[in-house]
Amino acid sequence: MMKMSDSYTIVVGLEIHIHLATRSKMFCSCELVYGQPPNTRVCPVCLGMPGTLPVMNKTAVEYAVLTAMALRCQIAPLTKWDRKSYYYPDLPKNYQISQYDLPIGSSGYIEISQEDGGTKKIRIRRAHLEEDAGKNIHDAGGYTAVDLNRAGAPLLEIVTEPDMNSPVEVRALAEELRRIVRFLGVSEGDMQKGHMRFEPNINLHIQRNGQVFKTPITEVKNLNSFRALERSIAYEARRQYEEFLEIGRTLQMGNKKTFGWDDEQEITVLQREKEEAHDYRYFPEPDLVPVRLTPEWLAEIESRLCELPLAMERRFQREYGLSRYDAGVLTAERATAEFFEQTMRLGAEPKRVCNFLTQAGLKIANELSVPIDRLRITPETLAKLAQMVESGLVSTTAANLVFEQIAREGGEPEVIVREKNLLQSSDGGQIEVLAEAVIAEQPQAVRDVVEENKKAKKALGFLMGQIIQKAGGQVNPKLVSQILQQKLNALKGKP
Amino acid sequence: MEWTVRALQEQISAGQIRSEEVVKAFFERIDKIEPQVGAFLTLLKETAYEQARSVDEKIAAGQPVGPLAGVPLAIKDNLCMTVGPTTCASKMLEHFYSPYNAHVVENLKAADAVIVGKTNMDEFAMGSSTENSGLKRTCNPWNTSRVPGGSSGGSAAAVAARMCAAALGSDTGGSIRQPAGFCGVVGLKPTYGRVSRYGLVAYGSSLDQIGPITQTVEDSAILLNVIAGYDSRDSTCVSEDIAPVPDYTADLEQPFEGLRIAVVESLLEGAQIEVQQVIAEVLKIYEAQGAQLVPIQMPHFDYAISAYYVIATAEASSNLARYDGVHYGYRSSRAQDYIEVYSKSRDEALGPEVKRRIMLGTFALSSGYYDAYYLKALKVRNLIREDFTRAFEQADCLMLPVSPTTAFRLGEKTADPLQMYLADIYTIAVNLAGVPAASIPCGLDRSRLPIGFQIVTAPFTEQTLLRIARMYERCTCWHQQLPEIAQ
Ligand SMILES: [Zn+2]
Numbered sequence: 010m011m012k013m014s015d016s017y018t019i020v021v022g023l024e025i026h027i028h029l030a031t032r033s034k035m036f037c038s039c040e041l042v043y044g045q046p047p048n049t050r051v052c053p054v055c056l057g058m059p060g061t062l063p064v065m066n067k068t069a070v071e072y073a074v075l076t077a078m079a080l081r082c083q084i085a086p087l088t089k090w091d092r093k094s095y096y097y098p099d100l101p102k103n104y105q106i107s108q109y110d111l112p113i114g115s116s117g118y119i120e121i122s123q124e125d126g127g128t129k130k131i132r133i134r135r136a137h138l139e140e141d142a143g144k145n146i147h148d149a150g151g152y153t154a155v156d157l158n159r160a161g162a163p164l165l166e167i168v169t170e171p172d173m174n175s176p177v178e179v180r181a182l183a184e185e186l187r188r189i190v191r192f193l194g195v196s197e198g199d200m201q202k203g204h205m206r207f208e209p210n211i212n213l214h215i216q217r218n219g220q221v222f223k224t225p226i227t228e229v230k231n232l233n234s235f236r237a238l239e240r241s242i243a244y245e246a247r248r249q250y251e252e253f254l255e256i257g258r259t260l261q262m263g264n265k266k267t268f269g270w271d272d273e274q275e276i277t278v279l280q281r282e283k284e285e286a287h288d289y290r291y292f293p294e295p296d297l298v299p300v301r302l303t304p305e306w307l308a309e310i311e312s313r314l315c316e317l318p319l320a321m322e323r324r325f326q327r328e329y330g331l332s333r334y335d336a337g338v339l340t341a342e343r344a345t346a347e348f349f350e351q352t353m354r355l356g357a358e359p360k361r362v363c364n365f366l367t368q369a370g371l372k373i374a375n376e377l378s379v380p381i382d383r384l385r386i387t388p389e390t391l392a393k394l395a396q397m398v399e400s401g402l403v404s405t406t407a408a409n410l411v412f413e414q415i416a417r418e419g420g421e422p423e424v425i426v427r428e429k430n431l432l433q434s435s436d437g438g439q440i441e442v443l444a445e446a447v448i449a450e451q452p453q454a455v456r457d458v459v460e461e462n463k464k465a466k467k468a469l470g471f472l473m474g475q476i477i478q479k480a481g482g483q484v485n486p487k488l489v490s491q492i493l494q495q496k497l498n499a500l501k502g503k504p
Numbered sequence: 505m506e507w508t509v510r511a512l513q514e515q516i517s518a519g520q521i522r523s524e525e526v527v528k529a530f531f532e533r534i535d536k537i538e539p540q541v542g543a544f545l546t547l548l549k550e551t552a553y554e555q556a557r558s559v560d561e562k563i564a565a566g567q568p569v570g571p572l573a574g575v576p577l578a579i580k581d582n583l584c585m586t587v588g589p590t591t592c593a594s595k596m597l598e599h600f601y602s603p604y605n606a607h608v609v610e611n612l613k614a615a616d617a618v619i620v621g622k623t624n625m626d627e628f629a630m631g632s633s634t635e636n637s638g639l640k641r642t643c644n645p646w647n648t649s650r651v652p653g654g655s656s657g658g659s660a661a662a663v664a665a666r667m668c669a670a671a672l673g674s675d676t677g678g679s680i681r682q683p684a685g686f687c688g689v690v691g692l693k694p695t696y697g698r699v700s701r702y703g704l705v706a707y708g709s710s711l712d713q714i715g716p717i718t719q720t721v722e723d724s725a726i727l728l729n730v731i732a733g734y735d736s737r738d739s740t741c742v743s744e745d746i747a748p749v750p751d752y753t754a755d756l757e758q759p760f761e762g763l764r765i766a767v768v769e770s771l772l773e774g775a776q777i778e779v780q781q782v783i784a785e786v787l788k789i790y791e792a793q794g795a796q797l798v799p800i801q802m803p804h805f806d807y808a809i810s811a812y813y814v815i816a817t818a819e820a821s822s823n824l825a826r827y828d829g830v831h832y833g834y835r836s837s838r839a840q841d842y843i844e845v846y847s848k849s850r851d852e853a854l855g856p857e858v859k860r861r862i863m864l865g866t867f868a869l870s871s872g873y874y875d876a877y878y879l880k881a882l883k884v885r886n887l888i889r890e891d892f893t894r895a896f897e898q899a900d901c902l903m904l905p906v907s908p909t910t911a912f913r914l915g916e917k918t919a920d921p922l923q924m925y926l927a928d929i930y931t932i933a934v935n936l937a938g939v940p941a942a943s944i945p946c947g948l949d950r951s952r953l954p955i956g957f958q959i960v961t962a963p964f965t966e967q968t969l970l971r972i973a974r975m976y977e978r979c980t981c982w983h984q985q986l987p988e989i990a991q
Contacts, residue, residue, distance in 0.1 A: 053602075053603055053604050056831065057826045057831070058584075058602065058603065058604075058832070059584065059590065059592070059597065059600070059602065059705040059706075059826070060582075060583075060584040060590075060602065060606060060701075060702070060703040060704055060705045060706065061702070061703075062701060062702055062737060062738050062739065063739070064736065064737060064739055065739065092822050094822055094825060094869075096825070096828065096846055098830050098842060101826060101831055102825065102826045103825035103826055103828060104822050104825055153842065155830070155831075288870055288871045290821075290822070290866065290869035290870060290871070290874075291869075291874075292818060292822070292869050292874070292878060295708075295709035295710040295740075295819055296706075296709050296738075296739060296740065297739050297740075298739050298740060
């Protein structure tokens with residue numbers, strides 16, 4: 010229930026944790042692999058054994074810098090590591106190596122697509138690197154078990170400004186960020202594997218009688234799907250408004266609450282009433298040296314930057330006349346987008362190539378769980394196949410069969426078309442014979458066409474279909490249409 | 505039998521004496537002396553004999569052997585080893601077995617050394633008398649009613665009593681030099697970054713450094729040759745492109761021509777009269793060899809102890825957070841929930857000095873106090889560094905006492921931690937500056953307790969430092985003095 014005079018704006022800022030796809034952990038050489046038996050991907054360093062020391066993973070730093078660059082952040086020329094102290098069984102050293110006052114990136118922005126096709130800039134406050142903790146497993150028969158396979162995995166934490174004003178916008182940002190890190194190749198962004206975790210900070214600005222009331226900020230912890238993210242914000246907005254109507258509490262220092270998300274009941278659950286005076290006792294990590302990001306190093310990293318997905322999506326719409334939907338599907342993955350562009354460079358009709366890729370292509374790639382560029386088909390063969398359809402040599406249906414075969418097994422389109430006998434007949438004589446037979450068999454439809462009555466269009470289609478069927482599908486529809494028109498026009502007495 | 509590393513290594517690798525016999529002789533001494541001194545937490549007889557026999561076999565087969573071939577050494581118990589427990593003299597780690605060897609332990613093994621045991625220390629290296637050991641009491645071999653110094657008290661006592669040829673210690677605020685001084689042996693703290701800390705259980709990470717405790721300056725050079733150098737596992741370890749590792753024994757016998765010795769008059773005043781007198785004699789010996797004294801000021805020296813106890817305890821509070829009873833080490837059997845696993849395990853297994861320093865450090869890092877304590881301490885640290893930089897622009901080395909007094913009585917200072925902290929006044933600034941320093945025996949006081957003096961030089965000039973030390977040692981025979989117990 011909303012009071013008639015009230016209107017409110019939802020204000021959301023987001024913290025995102027992204028697992029980077031480096032080969033080894035952040036500060037040791039343990040291989041990063043998911044789904045292994047507990048505590049098998051560990052070493053003295055990530056177990057926090059006495060006497061061990063961290064060694065920085067340079068690739069993780071480069072991935073973080075690359076992402077910060079894509080988010081138009083200012084890159085710190087000198088950055089360092091800090092220890093963040095808190096006690097928890099999944100944190101072996103009881104401190105986390107993180108970055109406090111000199112994050113790798115700061116003051117950037119990300120552009121997200123809006124419902125109306127426009128874009129909105131969401132400001133990025135900071136992007137920094139840290140090590141992940143392990144996992145506590147609470148159902149180990151009365152005990153809590155600890156799995157440290159994940160402990161020490163490189164995490165990129167990105168914090169936005171509170172620039173989002175709806176659950177949809179927050180989701181758009183999260184999805185855009187996922188698309189960016191996957192484009193850059195710095196993270197697999199696999200939601201199932203927990204590669205991305207979200208923590209929104211939410212409150213409402215309620216306008217009433219010319220005054221603005223701000224509700225206390227709540228933080229929802231550890232969301233790991235877009236759906237949960239979107240729904241938890243929608244839920245929190247409703248809950249906060251109702252709470253405001255009931256008790257009218259407004260934003261004050263220290264009255265931030267922390268909630269969890271119950272995915273089954275789709276409600277937020279209070280975890281901490283008051284923001285505890287959490288004192289992480291940050292101080293510079295004495296076991297690591299500061300990182301100087303030299304202009305040479307930065308230039309080298311910058312050279313790996315690619316066109317960002319949203320820009321590419323917009324360009325595909327502009328340059329190739331694709332719909333927003335098609336451009337979106339093509340740019341969901343960098344491999345798909347690049348495959349498409351390479352095919353375009355070889356000269357083929359954009360919409361046709363787009364259909365091949367987004368329908369059969371993605372279906373097969375998905376089935377085989379590989380990116381599209383790992384299929385046996387190449388931009389060259391695809392361009393050739395598309396051209397064959399355009400010139401009427403094969404039907405779209407047949408071409409899809411050819412595509413599928415090449416995608417799975419490889420091969421040349423010309424050869425397959427010949428072998429499978431998929432070449433369309435362009436034998437005018439044969440079509441003429443068939444057309445005459447159909448005209449004789451279907452007087453009613455013929456009459457509809459000749460009289461040009463309401464059913465004329467449908468009847469024409471029907472006659473076309475009959476001829477193609479008689480030819481067993483292997484005819485060039487353009488030619489059928491041409492010959493049929495000639496015969497019908499003759500019946501109409503037209504030239 | 506001469507017991508120095510140099511002499512033993514020479515005779516063993518020449519086949520004149522077998523390592524096994526040497527090791528046997530040392531264990532016989534240990535059997536006799538150790539009950540009165542208590543230097544060792546763990547004796548590694550079995551593996552020591554194995555190592556000795558394997559060296560003897562190599563020599564018999566005419567194979568090349570390392571620079572420490574068959575020489576019995578002792579290791580401070582905060583250096584990780586896969587043989588025996590690595591306890592840090594704490595109940596917390598009393599039964600902790602490290603899954604890996606420290607970098608320096610690997611190096612000693614590669615040099616064919618024989619490791620006879622792990623030595624006692626102040627718990628987690630926090631202390632100046634080894635009285636903070638949670639596991640054992642160590643006495644000074646010169647007088648068993650006296651402390652051996654600390655925190656590497658076990659290592660210094662073991663070398664002084666010749667229960668091993670040499671030992672490794674660690675030095676965060678004087679923990680090698682002060683016990684070496686109290687026990688009349690040579691203790692060297694290398695430049696921060698010279699020796700890899702990988703496998704040294706951390707106390708104050710930005711201050712900790714591993715170094716040798718030996719009978720002679722030459723032995724110190726031999727051990728430093730083995731342990732110094734780059735290790736990719738320690739990011740604070742300095743690359744050899746920047747600071748090459750020379751052969752520290754190479755020009756040891758060559759006196760430093762035109763040596764300029766910086767002296768801070770005002771600092772000497774705080775020391776016991778006998779210490780002052782002995783230092784004056786040391787300087788005369790150098791002057792007699794053409795050295796020139798350069799009086800200098802170290803304006804920020806007085807703030808060193810305060811800065812040290814903020815920085816070291818801040819780092820320690822974080823470094824020791826991992827001893828929580830969850831993953832390894834002591835766990836309280838009385839814990840009802842996970843918070844109590846932390847609180848009770850730590851309460852029951854950590855000693856009072858360790859707790860005191862953890863609390864001090866935690867406080868110094870707390871929000872609202874960070875700027876006033878930790879940040880300010882870092883600023884003081886920079887000023888102290890600058891003091892040293894200026895000193896080394898005017899002189900080649902700085903000479904100081906090691907401690908204001910000789911070894912004090914067991915129990916004398918345990919009730920007053922602050923008095924204990926002040927015993928480190930001459931050693932602490934060196935760690936804050938990261939520069940190398942050595943403690944060289946230079947006399948005995950009226951009670952026949954050793955006195956040491958300290959030589960400090962510029963970063964990565966251990967070679968110069970050792971040469972300067974040798975200039976003194978070759979003119980004197982303090983290093984040949986033995987405590988009665990060891991004769
Ligand atoms: Zn590891």
